[in-house]
Amino acid sequence: MKILTNPVLPETKKKQKPSDQTFEEPKYLRHLIENHTPVRVKLEDDTEVSGVIEYYDSSFIRLTRDDGPNMFLFKHHIKYLYEV
Numbered sequence: 001m002k003i004l005t006n007p008v009l010p011e012t013k014k015k016q017k018p019s020d021q022t023f024e025e026p027k028y029l030r031h032l033i034e035n036h037t038p039v040r041v042k043l044e045d046d047t048e049v050s051g052v053i054e055y056y057d058s059s060f061i062r063l064t065r066d067d068g069p070n071m072f073l074f075k076h077h078i079k080y081l082y083e084v
Contacts, residue, residue, distance in 0.1 A: 029056045032083070039063075041073060041081040049073075050084060 032039060032053050040050045041063065051065035061078075063071045 026056075029053060029061070038084045039081050040084050042079045043073070044077050044079055046079075 031037075033055070036052050038050065038052055040048055041061075042048050049063060049065065049071060050067075051063040051071070053061050054064045054070075055062040058075075060072050060074045063073055065071065
């Protein structure tokens with residue numbers, strides 16, 4: 001009878017953790033700005049505003065509207081936005 005002690009196992013590669021950021025948000029916002037795509041933004045309080053995104057940074061977007069004043073919307077107050 002043969003007893004195996006400390007068998008040599010092939011090293012397994014550790015799976016890499018997915019990246020926290022895909023950088024798709026800036027690409028999409030640039031696309032909306034360049035094409036002057038009208039969007040509707042739903043905020044945390046369920047208010048909806050429409051317009052065209054003119055500028056963005058890491059904290060907010062600037063929404064230019066025809067039916068009211070331009071708005072600076074903080075990203076953390078936005079539930080979602082969609083093209084109209």
